[in-house]
Amino acid sequence: MLFKEKLKEFKPIFYPKSIAVVGASSQENKMGSRWVKGLISAGFAGPVYPVASSGGTVWGLKIFPDLKLIPGEVDYVIASIPRQAVLEFLDDCIAKRVKAVQFFTAGFSEAGKAQWRELEQQMLRKARENGIRIIGPNCLGVYCPEHKIPCGPSPRGKIGISGSVGFVSQSGSIANKLVEIGIARHINYSEGVSFGNGIDLDASNFLQYLAADSKTAVVGAYLEGTRNGRRLFSAMKEVAKTKPLVIWKGGRTEVGAQAAMSHTGSLASSAAIWSAAIEQAGAIEVHSLEELTDSLLIFQQLGRYKGGNVAVIGGLADGGGGISVSAGDTCMEAGLELPALSSKTREQLTNLLGEVGSILHNPVDASAAQFHGLSTLFQTIELVAEDPIIELLLIQEDVDVLLAYSSGEELKRMNDFFVEFRNRQNKPLVLVLPPGSAEPERLSIEKMLLEASIPVFCTMERAARAIMSINKYFSSR
Amino acid sequence: MLFKEKLKEFKPIFYPKSIAVVGASSQENKMGSRWVKGLISAGFAGPVYPVASSGGTVWGLKIFPDLKLIPGEVDYVIASIPRQAVLEFLDDCIAKRVKAVQFFTAGFSEAGKAQWRELEQQMLRKARENGIRIIGPNCLGVYCPEHKIPCGPSPRGKIGISGSVGFVSQSGSIANKLVEIGIARHINYSEGVSFGNGIDLDASNFLQYLAADSKTAVVGAYLEGTRNGRRLFSAMKEVAKTKPLVIWKGGRTEVGAQAAMSHTGSLASSAAIWSAAIEQAGAIEVHSLEELTDSLLIFQQLGRYKGGNVAVIGGLADGGGGISVSAGDTCMEAGLELPALSSKTREQLTNLLGEVGSILHNPVDASAAQFHGLSTLFQTIELVAEDPIIELLLIQEDVDVLLAYSSGEELKRMNDFFVEFRNRQNKPLVLVLPPGSAEPERLSIEKMLLEASIPVFCTMERAARAIMSINKYFSSR
Numbered sequence: 001m002l003f004k005e006k007l008k009e010f011k012p013i014f015y016p017k018s019i020a021v022v023g024a025s026s027q028e029n030k031m032g033s034r035w036v037k038g039l040i041s042a043g044f045a046g047p048v049y050p051v052a053s054s055g056g057t058v059w060g061l062k063i064f065p066d067l068k069l070i071p072g073e074v075d076y077v078i079a080s081i082p083r084q085a086v087l088e089f090l091d092d093c094i095a096k097r098v099k100a101v102q103f104f105t106a107g108f109s110e111a112g113k114a115q116w117r118e119l120e121q122q123m124l125r126k127a128r129e130n131g132i133r134i135i136g137p138n139c140l141g142v143y144c145p146e147h148k149i150p151c152g153p154s155p156r157g158k159i160g161i162s163g164s165v166g167f168v169s170q171s172g173s174i175a176n177k178l179v180e181i182g183i184a185r186h187i188n189y190s191e192g193v194s195f196g197n198g199i200d201l202d203a204s205n206f207l208q209y210l211a212a213d214s215k216t217a218v219v220g221a222y223l224e225g226t227r228n229g230r231r232l233f234s235a236m237k238e239v240a241k242t243k244p245l246v247i248w249k250g251g252r253t254e255v256g257a258q259a260a261m262s263h264t265g266s267l268a269s270s271a272a273i274w275s276a277a278i279e280q281a282g283a284i285e286v287h288s289l290e291e292l293t294d295s296l297l298i299f300q301q302l303g304r305y306k307g308g309n310v311a312v313i314g315g316l317a318d319g320g321g322g323i324s325v326s327a328g329d330t331c332m333e334a335g336l337e338l339p340a341l342s343s344k345t346r347e348q349l350t351n352l353l354g355e356v357g358s359i360l361h362n363p364v365d366a367s368a369a370q371f372h373g374l375s376t377l378f379q380t381i382e383l384v385a386e387d388p389i390i391e392l393l394l395i396q397e398d399v400d401v402l403l404a405y406s407s408g409e410e411l412k413r414m415n416d417f418f419v420e421f422r423n424r425q426n427k428p429l430v431l432v433l434p435p436g437s438a439e440p441e442r443l444s445i446e447k448m449l450l451e452a453s454i455p456v457f458c459t460m461e462r463a464a465r466a467i468m469s470i471n472k473y474f475s476s477r
Numbered sequence: 478m479l480f481k482e483k484l485k486e487f488k489p490i491f492y493p494k495s496i497a498v499v500g501a502s503s504q505e506n507k508m509g510s511r512w513v514k515g516l517i518s519a520g521f522a523g524p525v526y527p528v529a530s531s532g533g534t535v536w537g538l539k540i541f542p543d544l545k546l547i548p549g550e551v552d553y554v555i556a557s558i559p560r561q562a563v564l565e566f567l568d569d570c571i572a573k574r575v576k577a578v579q580f581f582t583a584g585f586s587e588a589g590k591a592q593w594r595e596l597e598q599q600m601l602r603k604a605r606e607n608g609i610r611i612i613g614p615n616c617l618g619v620y621c622p623e624h625k626i627p628c629g630p631s632p633r634g635k636i637g638i639s640g641s642v643g644f645v646s647q648s649g650s651i652a653n654k655l656v657e658i659g660i661a662r663h664i665n666y667s668e669g670v671s672f673g674n675g676i677d678l679d680a681s682n683f684l685q686y687l688a689a690d691s692k693t694a695v696v697g698a699y700l701e702g703t704r705n706g707r708r709l710f711s712a713m714k715e716v717a718k719t720k721p722l723v724i725w726k727g728g729r730t731e732v733g734a735q736a737a738m739s740h741t742g743s744l745a746s747s748a749a750i751w752s753a754a755i756e757q758a759g760a761i762e763v764h765s766l767e768e769l770t771d772s773l774l775i776f777q778q779l780g781r782y783k784g785g786n787v788a789v790i791g792g793l794a795d796g797g798g799g800i801s802v803s804a805g806d807t808c809m810e811a812g813l814e815l816p817a818l819s820s821k822t823r824e825q826l827t828n829l830l831g832e833v834g835s836i837l838h839n840p841v842d843a844s845a846a847q848f849h850g851l852s853t854l855f856q857t858i859e860l861v862a863e864d865p866i867i868e869l870l871l872i873q874e875d876v877d878v879l880l881a882y883s884s885g886e887e888l889k890r891m892n893d894f895f896v897e898f899r900n901r902q903n904k905p906l907v908l909v910l911p912p913g914s915a916e917p918e919r920l921s922i923e924k925m926l927l928e929a930s931i932p933v934f935c936t937m938e939r940a941a942r943a944i945m946s947i948n949k950y951f952s953s954r
Contacts, residue, residue, distance in 0.1 A: 154881040158914070171799020173792065173844075173878070180877040183914040224802060250799060255815050256806035258838055259798070288807065289911070290936055315650065321736070322648020322727060325701060329733035330765065338732050361735055367650075400657040401650070404631035434766070435935070436657040437635070439920055458912070458935075459767055 003212040010209045012099035013133065013201075014144045014191045016075035017046045020067060020098075022089060023080035024050035026058050031104065032080040033058050034153040041157030042150040047072060067092040078141060080104040080153070083116065086123050086137075094130045101127070103137030104153065109197055110138055112261075124199045139196025140172035143179055145189055146215075151179045152194075163188020165296050166216035168206045170195060171250070174222045174289065181293045186450040187300060190215040204228065204235040211239040218299040219243055220292050224250045224260040233277050240282035244473045246295040248286045249274045282476050284469045294457060294466040298430070299473075301455040305428045307471035308391035309339050311384045312460075315367030316377060316397055316414065317405045323396055324363035327460050331363075331394070334464035336471070338362045345387040352379055374410060378417050385427050393429050394463060399445060400436035408441070415445050419452040431456045432463050480689040487686045489576035490610065490678075491621045491668045493552030494523045497544060497575075499566060500557035501527035503535050508581065509557040510535045511630040518634030519627040524549060544569040555618060557581040557630070560593065563600050563614075571607045578604070580614030581630065586674055587615055589738075601676045616673025617649035620656055622666055623692075628656045629671075640665020642773050643693035645683045647672060648727070651699045651766065658770045663927040664777060667692040681705065681712040688716040695776040696720055697769050701727045701737040710754050717759035721950045723772040725763045726751045759953050761946045771934060771943040775907070776950075778932040782905045784948035785868035786816050788861045789937075792844030793854060793874055793891065794882045800873055801840035804937050808840075808871070811941035813948070815839045822864040829856055851887060855894050862904050870906050871940060876922060877913035885918070892922050896929040908933045909940045 019039060023032035032052065037059050039048045049070045050063040057063060064070050067077070067089075077098050081089055083105050093101055108120035120137065127134045135141050143151035146162040152172060160183040167189060169175040175194035182189055190213060193206050203223055210216045219239050226232045239245040251260030252271035278285045286292045312327045314320040331338050341349070341362050349360045353368040353376070364384055369377040385393055395418070402411050422429050433446055433456055446456045457463035496516060500509035509529065514536050516525045526547045527540040534540060541547050544554070544566075554575050558566055560582050570578055585597035597614065604611045612618050620628035623639040629649060637660040644666060646652040652671035659666055667690060670683050680700055687693045696716050703709045716722040728737030729748035755762045763769045789804045791797035808815050818826070818839050826837045830845040830853070841861055846854040862870055872895070879888050899906050910923055910933055923933045934940035 156881045158881055169799070171802070173797050173875075174799035174803070176878050176881070177800075177875065177911070177913070180875075180881070180913040180915075184877070184912065184916070222799060224799075248803075250802040250806060253806045253809035255809045255839070256802050259802040259805045259840055259842075287810075288936070288938060289803065290938070320650050322646070322651035322699060322701075323654075325648070325727040325733050325736040326651070326725075326766065328736045329727060329730045332730035332732045333764075362732070363736055365736075398650075398654065398657075400661070401653050404633045404635055404653070404657070434654070435661065436654070437660040438657075439661070439916070443916055459765070461765060461767070 006209055006212040012075040013135065014142055015147045016100075018049065018072055018074055019044065019046065019076045019078060020049040020051050020070060020074045021078045021080065022051040022067060024058055024063060025052045025054050026056040026063065028058060031153050034155045035078050035080060035104070036061065037155040038150045038153060038157035041155065042148045042159045044148045049074065067096050067098075070096070073097070075099050077101045078104060083107045083119065086119065087126065090123060090126045090132070093132055098132060100133040100135060102135040102139065102141035103196075104140065105136070106138035106196070108137050110261075120197065120199055127200060134200035135193065136196040137199070140175050140194040143175065143189065143192040151175055151192065158183065161186070161188040163190060163300065164215060164217040165189050165220065165300050166210035166213065166218070167192040167220045168195070168203050168210065169193070169222040170198065170203065170224045171222055172196065177289055178220070178293065181289070185293065185297055185456075187293060187297050202226070204231045207235040207239050211235070211242065217243055217303065218246070218296055220246045220248075220296045222248045222250060222292065229277070233281055236278065236281035236283050244299045245281075245283040246286055246292055246299070246469065247278050247283050248288070248292045249278070252287070282473075284473050286469070290462060291465060294462050295469040298455045298466040298470060301453050302428045302470065304426075305392060305470060306474040309337050309389055310392045310394050310467060311341070311387070311390040312338060312363035312394045312396070313366055313381060313384060314363055314396040315365040316395070317367070317370055317402045320365035320367040323398075324365040327363045327396060330460045331464045334461065335468050336464050339389050341384065342387050342389055345383055348383050349380065352376060352383065370405070374413055374417075377414070378421075381421065385421075385425060391427060392467065393427060394432065394467070395429060396432040396434070396460060397445075398434060398436065399442040400438040403438050403441060411441070411445070415448060418449060418454060422452060422454055429454050430463055430467065432458070432460050434458060483686055483689040489552035490612065491619055492624045493577075495526065495549055495551055496521065496523065496553045496555060496626075497526040497528050497547060497551045498555045498557065499528040499544060501535055501540060502529045502531050503533035503540065505535060508630050511632045512555050512557060512581070513538065514632040515627045515630060515634035518632065519625045519636045521625045526551065544573050544575070547573065550574070552576050554578045555581060560584045560596065563596065564603060567600060567603045567609070570609055575609060577610040577612060579612040579616065579618035580673075581617065582613070583615035583673070585614050587738075597674065597676055604677060611677035612670065613673040614676070617652050617671040620652065620666065620669035628652055628669065635660060638663070638665040640667060640777065641692060641694040642666050642697065642777050643687035643690065643695070644669040644697045645672070645680050645687065646670070646699040647675065647680065647701045648699055649673065654766055655697070655770065658766070662770065662774055662933075664770060664774050679703070681708045684712040684716050688712070688719065694720055694780065695723070695773055697723045697725075697773045699725045699727060699769065706754070710758055713755065713758035713760050721776045722758070722760040723763055723769055723776070723946065724755050724760050725765065725769045726755070729764070759950075761950050763946070767939060768942060771939050772946040775932045775943040775947060778930050779905045779947065781903075782869060782947060783951040785814070786866055787813050787869045787871050787944060788818070788864070788867040789815060789840035789871045789873070790843055790858060790861060791840055791873040792842040793872070794844070794847055794879045797842040797844045797873075800875075801842040804840045804873060807937045808941045811938065812945050813941050816866050818861065819864050819866055822860055825860050826857065829853060829860065847882070851890055854891070855898075858898065862898075862902060868904060869944065870904060871909065871944070872906060873909040873911070873937060874922075875911060875913065876919040877915040880915050880918060888918070888922070892925060895926060895931060899929060899931055906931050907940055907944065909935070909937050911935060
């Protein structure tokens with residue numbers, strides 16, 4: 001019941017029937033005009049209303065000189081106007097019975113002067129007294145692939161595939177990167193939001209929404225600060241109770257915190273307190289955009305895996321000795337468990353590969369299979385997967401080296417096998433495809449594997465850490 | 478004088494006049510035949526002699542049934558033969574007055590049985606008594622772009638640009654990856670070697686050679702173990718005295734060390750002892766292939782920079798707030814110094830960019846420049862570089878986001894500026910180009926910047942760590 005109310009409350013924000021963009025103009029390069037173009041490019045289904053006192057047209061749409069002159073209802077307004085004009089603008093929103101306003105407009109509390117901090121408070125009071133929700137100011141607002149709302153004022157209006165990952169970001173540039181990396185790595189979002197200064201709706205509100213939203217199965221957050229730690233902690237707990245929640249706290253260091261102060265007006269608070277709160281809430285802490293997106297990807301792709309023993313396999317074509325050694329170091333240092341294979345499996349592997357030139361511990365160096373052909377490599381992988389002690393297979397595939405030693409056709413057969421094998425049995429595969437001298441080929445294999453729901457990482461370290469985030473989440477259940 | 482002797486001693490190894498490949502055959506897919514093909518593909522200048530008792534031809538070359546039947550002198554032999562045949566084969570090498578033999582052949586001490594350990598010792602004695610140097614066994618041997626010797630039995634015979642970075646690797650697969658990444662990232666090698674079990678020539682010998690070699694300005698090493706720590710320590714010191722030396726020790730953990738034992742027969746020794754020895758020798762320790770190649774790249778590109786204060790610039794097109802915050806955290810956590818800009822620079826930046834929407838500390842969020850055009854961005858970068866407190870500029874360029882917000886032409890102008898600016902003044906630029914949804918464009922910009930001697934990294938963390946390795950090296954001088 002509460003969940004239903006929460007979803008209803010946020011419907012005009014993530015799924016508005018219409019959007020007005022105030023601060024558009026017939027100059028196509030103005031930020032407001034770019035927002036309009038982005039919505040059109042993305043294919044937003046409802047009406048888009050440009051608004052500017054100038055009137056005229058932009059991108060073939062009529063510009064309304066006044067919000068109140070728009071004929072239909074307006075659920076959601078994107079405001080790209082000077083900060084001096086915000087109070088008057090809010091009066092128009094009240095008159096028009098607008099449900100939510102997102103302020104791209106910046107220069108409030110984050111500017112560090114009393115005058116603008118006071119204006120921010122006046123905005124908030126006016127909106128609250130009149131039942132209007134504010135997203136921002138100083139933010140890019142909503143990203144909703146299903147409803148075709150792109151992230152920010154990009155005229156391209158890029159939209160990824162609609163999926164199950166929700167995000168909350170205090171920063172617009174991080175939101176933009178989350179979207180771009182999502183498109184590149186098949187991290188498919190349900191809803192996302194960048195809320196900037198978050199004077200009305202903030203991280204807590206959006207986290208509660210994503211907890212309630214049945215479409216969302218995993219949640220990621222980039223946060224710089226909070227005005228109400230207790231509320232945020234309880235919202236984090238609410239999400240983490242039912243869904244993996246991955247949190248990246250920005251402004252952990254003196255330099256970072258100073259930047260955060262100028263960025264979203266966030267006051268510094270101890271990184272250690274944040275870490276403790278995140279852990280106690282049952283969420284996972286990460287420390288960079290890479291770690292955040294890696295974790296979101298692996299949670300999205302490996303829905304059924306609840307953590308556990310890993311077998312590492314390397315040396316798919318050439319020698320894999322050094323790669324096995326370093327994979328062993330990297331996985332152990334990340335905290336993964338790489339148990340010895342059972343004696344039965346090792347015996348079977350020795351029969352298959354011989355004892356020279358292969359490391360038949362864990363990590364497994366499968367390079368001796370090269371003397372027998374691909375089917376021996378496939379058998380090696382199957383034997384390891386059949387070992388009852390193993391719950392996940394982590395495979396390093398060096399595309400450039402493989403192409404130096406074998407044909408493109410063999411490489412295709414190998415990756416077709418991974419996809420087929422992943423679908424035929426229950427133990428998840430995770431692939432490491434390190435960048436090198438054959439990037440076009442590597443990227444096309446990465447795409448194919450990601451589309452088949454096999455998570456792909458560019459380094460063993462990032463793969464190991466991502467798997468660890470699953471282990472951590474489920475070990476705290 | 479000593480240097481000259483060292484160089485002369487290794488000439489037949491890195492710059493042999495002729496190479497025989499024993500274990501080639503008319504079957505083109507045999508390892509020996511692949512070595513032959515690789516040398517031909519790479520364009521090795523001297524004669525290549527395939528040798529196999531079968532006789533016949535391979536890749537258009539006559540196969541000599543016996544090493545002794547080769548008409549000309551043979552400096553260097555690549556042996557890809559069964560381990561049972563090595564002693565008899567060495568007799569042929571003695572008769573032919575071969576100078577050095579590289580054994581691809583494996584299955585000796587690393588196989589863990591007394592019989593093969595003993596055979597390894599017999600090989601060594603026979604070679605030593607007859608003045609033949611052994612590289613390996615269980616290795617890929619030499620890589621020398623200038624002399625067109627490719628790395629390992631890849632028929633493609635890939636060769637990068639000849640340059641100033643030397644490497645020593647106890648692992649063939651790591652050597653392969655070093656070469657591939659070198660080709661991809663313009664890490665240009667002088668000489669490299671994978672020496673496997675290193676029973677005769679080992680890390681110490683090759684390090685001493687690279688210390689003496691005037692072509693080599695930076696040295697990287699992947700090591701799993703040593704039989705003579707004192708000798709290795711003194712060789713490391715010898716290199717680090719005059720050139721940056723970056724060392725990656727594999728087998729730091731229990732799992733890694735077990736793999737190393739099976740791989741190159743290296744006994745475990747404490748990771749802490751290694752770390753202490755590396756530091757005391759004045760070398761830099763790294764922990765992964767990524768860190769190793771990152772460090773080699775930055776030492777190669779920034780020859781004149783001796784470490785010091787860094788300014789970070791982000792937000793080249795869209796908002797850069799969150800990116801500045803996280804760059805600040807990342808750099809501080811890596812140990813970099815990001816000093817406040819001088820008040821003069823900040824005043825100039827405020828005049829240029831205004832006070833709204835930009836973070837004019839360090840990291841600098843240049844995003845407000847977008848309202849004024851590219852020349853304002855260029856001025857921002859110039860102002861920061863002119864600040865006397867700053868010694869290096871670290872710039873984050875998000876190609877996918879830039880392409881969403883601006884045109885490909887503007888992107889080109891921006892990167893042309895980086896190249897022009899780098900050449901016009903003395904403070905080095907380091908670029909971070911994070912992967913995302915515009916990989917072909919990103920890779921082409923990366924290539925252009927690398928060719929202009931601007932080091933490029935894919936994450937802020939890797940860039941910061943690489944810069945730190947310069948700081949560390951020069952602070953221990």
